[in-house]
Every structure is written in C-alpha cells, then in structure tokens.
Amino acid sequence: MTTMINRMLERYLPERRIFVRSENDTRYLRLTPLTQFVGLSGSAVVIVWVTIASAIVLMDSIGSGNLREQASRDLVLYEGRLKQLAAERDARAAEAAAAQDRFNVALEQISVMQSELLASEERVRELSKGIDVAQANLRKALRERDEARESERLAMASANGEGTDAAGITPEEMETTVDILSTALADIATERDDMVVDAYQARSQAENLAVELRIMEEKNDRIFSQLEDAMTLSVEPLDKMFRAAGLPTESLIETVRSAYSGQGGPLTPITFSTMGGPPDPDSTRANALLDKMDRLNLYRIAAQKAPFALPLQDSFRYTSGFGMRWGRMHEGTDFAAAYGTPIYATADGVVTFAGWQSGYGRLVKIQHEFGIETRYAHQSKLLVKVGQRVSRGEQIGAMGNSGRSTGTHLHYEVRVNGRAVNPMTYIKAARDVF
The missing domain is CATH 1.10.287 (Helix Hairpins)
Incomplete structure (x- = not known):
C-alpha cells in the first residue's frame, strides 16, 4: 500500500534526499513522496489552525471591546435612571x-x-x-x-x-x-x-x-x-x-x-x-x-x-440576582461598586451579628420588625456592633471582598421568619413611593 501511494505521489512530489556530512562519513535522509505529503499536510493544518485561532482571538477582542463599551453605556444610562429615581423619590417625599x-x-x-x-x-x-x-x-x-x-x-x-x-x-x-x-x-x-x-x-x-x-x-x-x-x-x-x-x-x-x-x-x-x-x-x-x-x-x-430602601447610595451595578446559580440557591442580590463604598441599613432595627462568618466574610445582621432580618456580607470594615440600634440610611460598613468572593461587591439578603426572600421585591415595591 505504501509503495503504491508513493508511486501515485511521485509525479507531484518526487523523492528527495538530504545529505548530512560529518568528519568521517556522509549520510543522507530519504524523503519519500508519502513523507513529504504528510509533512506538507501537517504544515497546512497547523497554518490553518493558527489562522483560525488568530481570527477567533481577534474577533473576541473586538467583541470584548464592544461589550465594554456597551457596559459603559449601560452604566451611564443606569446612573442617569438612578438619579432620576432619586429625584422622583425626593419629589414624592416633598409632596407627602x-x-x-x-x-x-x-x-x-x-x-x-x-x-x-x-x-x-x-x-x-x-x-x-x-x-x-x-x-x-x-x-x-x-x-x-x-x-x-x-x-x-x-x-x-x-x-x-x-x-x-x-x-x-x-x-x-x-x-x-x-x-x-x-x-x-x-x-x-x-x-x-x-x-x-x-x-x-x-x-x-x-x-x-x-x-x-x-x-x-x-x-x-x-x-x-x-x-x-x-x-x-x-x-x-x-x-x-x-x-x-x-x-x-x-x-x-x-x-x-x-x-x-x-x-x-x-x-x-x-x-x-x-x-x-x-x-x-x-x-x-x-x-x-x-x-x-x-x-x-x-x-x-x-x-x-421594613427594608424598602437600597443598601447603597452611590453608583453601582447588579451582578447577580436571587435564585439558582451554578446549581445552588443564591439567597440574595449582589451589588458591585468601588472598594470601600459605604453600605447603609435599609430599615430601623437592632444589630444581632457583626463579625466574620465563613463564606460571608465580614457580615452584619440586623433584626427588624415583623420578623424581618437583613444581611450585608463581604464587607471590608464594620462600623456597628452587636446590640446597637440603627436607623434606615445609617452607615453600617464599607464594601469589600472578604470571605468566599470573586471580586469587590455586596451580598445583600432579606429573610422573613428565617426564610430567604428576594430583596428586589421590597426595593421594587418602594420604587414608586420613596
């Protein structure tokens, strides 16, 4: 079979010899048509693969740039919307x-x-x-x-x-x-x-x-x-x-x-x-x-x-919502912002925990009326202590990356009678009032 393939390829790829001379003798390498064909095919495959990979990397770079620009535009739009909501909230408060x-x-x-x-x-x-x-x-x-x-x-x-x-x-x-x-x-x-x-x-x-x-x-x-x-x-x-x-x-x-x-x-x-x-x-x-x-x-x-306020008053973006994530239940909402961004209590209550807790990192728990509890995790520093009574809008800490976290953000939870509920339910419910 090999001999027949060599004969078929010999018309296009004639046999070649590479001579290698040393001090004592001379040797040569015999390149059959099949060997040349295999070498050329492998080189072509490598060149095609390199070309495709380069194109993919280039397209991914262009797409990443577009995504970053889109994210920047979305951030600007969101900040504008946030300011508008704040103005509307102030107007509603003035009307009240x-x-x-x-x-x-x-x-x-x-x-x-x-x-x-x-x-x-x-x-x-x-x-x-x-x-x-x-x-x-x-x-x-x-x-x-x-x-x-x-x-x-x-x-x-x-x-x-x-x-x-x-x-x-x-x-x-x-x-x-x-x-x-x-x-x-x-x-x-x-x-x-x-x-x-x-x-x-x-x-x-x-x-x-x-x-x-x-x-x-x-x-x-x-x-x-x-x-x-x-x-x-x-x-x-x-x-x-x-x-x-x-x-x-x-x-x-x-x-x-x-x-x-x-x-x-x-x-x-x-x-x-x-x-x-x-x-x-x-x-x-x-x-x-x-x-x-x-x-x-x-x-x-x-x-x-009741926790009808946002835990952050500076610019931020939502990075993860309440629900299943990577096969596990994510029992809160994640807000990403700059390191050290102030974190505020979302309702009046009493601090029941302020310290380090496994995956939460630096964590603050606040017990409110009606069986409601809020949690503020992954903080860089804590400004309250256990037993302290806090009011809505009072700063309790600063955003960080402590505990089991992939980046600077706030993990915010709302629990009713010990059961985690979606924090956005309260935030969205208050959007037209405050």
Whole structure:
C-alpha cells in the first residue's frame, strides 16, 4: 500500500534526499513522496489552525471591546435612571410633606369652624329662647288687653246705669278707671308692637344664621372632599407597596398600633355634636379622615421598619440576582461598586451579628420588625456592633471582598421568619413611593 501511494505521489512530489556530512562519513535522509505529503499536510493544518485561532482571538477582542463599551453605556444610562429615581423619590417625599402640611392647616380650619359652629348653635339657642320669651310676653299682653277690654266694657255698662253700681262706684271714679284702662291698653298695644318687631328681627337673624350655616356646611364639604382625595392619594401607594412586598397590611398596622398606642393630639376623634346624641355627618367624615391620617402615619412608621430602601447610595451595578446559580440557591442580590463604598441599613432595627462568618466574610445582621432580618456580607470594615440600634440610611460598613468572593461587591439578603426572600421585591415595591 505504501509503495503504491508513493508511486501515485511521485509525479507531484518526487523523492528527495538530504545529505548530512560529518568528519568521517556522509549520510543522507530519504524523503519519500508519502513523507513529504504528510509533512506538507501537517504544515497546512497547523497554518490553518493558527489562522483560525488568530481570527477567533481577534474577533473576541473586538467583541470584548464592544461589550465594554456597551457596559459603559449601560452604566451611564443606569446612573442617569438612578438619579432620576432619586429625584422622583425626593419629589414624592416633598409632596407627602406638603400633603401633611395641608392636612394640618385643614385641621386648624376644622377646629376654627367647629368653634364657629358651636357659637352659632349657642346664638340660635339664645334666639330661640328670646323668641319663646317674646311670644310668652305677647300672649300675656294680649291676655291682659282682653281682660282690660272686658273691664272697660263692664265699666261702661255700669256707667250707663243709674249713676251708681251695686258696689257704689260714682261716674267720676268710673271715668278715672276708664282713663287708666285706656292708658294701660295703649301701653300694652305698644309693648305688643315692640314684641312683634323683636320677633320679626329674631326670625330674620335666625334665617341669616341658617344661610351662614348652609354656606359653612358647603365650605366644610369642599374641604372634606379635598382632604379625602389627599388622604386617598397618600395612603393607596403605601398600601400597594406593602401588598407588593407580600406583607399583610392589617396585621402589620395592628402591630405598629400596639407599639404606638398613645392617645391625644390632632388625631384624637372629634365631634361636632353638643347635644350628647349620635355624631352628625360632618363629625363622621372628620373622624374617617382622622382614621386615614392615623393609618398613613402607621404606614410611614412601618415603612421605616421594613427594608424598602437600597443598601447603597452611590453608583453601582447588579451582578447577580436571587435564585439558582451554578446549581445552588443564591439567597440574595449582589451589588458591585468601588472598594470601600459605604453600605447603609435599609430599615430601623437592632444589630444581632457583626463579625466574620465563613463564606460571608465580614457580615452584619440586623433584626427588624415583623420578623424581618437583613444581611450585608463581604464587607471590608464594620462600623456597628452587636446590640446597637440603627436607623434606615445609617452607615453600617464599607464594601469589600472578604470571605468566599470573586471580586469587590455586596451580598445583600432579606429573610422573613428565617426564610430567604428576594430583596428586589421590597426595593421594587418602594420604587414608586420613596
């Protein structure tokens, strides 16, 4: 077979000999056509492989450059988006503060209107009593007038008799009596006319007060409507945020209320009724608004105690999310930034661990309300100690590369009753509120 292949290749690759001379003899190497073919084929394969490998390396270098440029552009876009979200958060906070101020002003107006309503009710009662007294006096005057007329009639009848009645009254005495009765009747008529005028004025004043009360009620209705709209716009985003984070809002509110159960101040239920009866509609609406305000304040307290904030305030990028990674469960979210970047607590709580823990490296654990715990791993230094109470936004350490880590980053975990949950659930839920 070899001989036949050599004969076939000999036409294109004739046999060659390479002579090698030494001091004592001369030798040569015989290159058959098959040997030459194998050598040339191997060289061609090596050249093709080198060419392809070089092309691959070149393309990979170009692609890496494009990826780096794309990553840079994405970083710039993300930083811009982060600044925009921060501005929106500040705007929402300013709007919430403005709504709080408007609500306080409205409460002051309601207090003033309550005083005016009480004064109006007092005036109405006084006018009613005055009208009753005037009517009683009028009835008394009319009764006295009728009695005087009856006495005058009897006196006139007696005067038309024999000059002296059965009681021995003379005509002169009768005339004097008639004059006295006439004067009394004139005084009674004048007093009656004055009473009629006073009653008319009292009715006019009562009608004016009724108009003022109706105008005040309409003004109250507009104020209540504005306050109800403001409370709805303030409470609904917070309620949606807690529900998106999977927190039971009612039990959460009850937990916060039990810890903040003091009474008094502007949130104490009020009443506009002065008769000791059931509350009127305005009082019911005001108490409903106070309930919503109370719920808003409880939500804000709860928001400070749940991890709705980001652990970083400087520029960063997400490097790994919550879920399966390399066949194992990754129980947190990774944030990459420069070495030493400040790390902040995401909610109010108490530090339960601050030290070195196996793969976590330098680790801080913070226990929050509602059975929530947050963890901050791979830090370069720790700024808190066990038992310390921290607030949301307070710095607890700096980003590093300690423990089982492939580069500088923060491993951030959220656990509810000991079970790891996705931290982005809380961060995304708060994105439209803070």
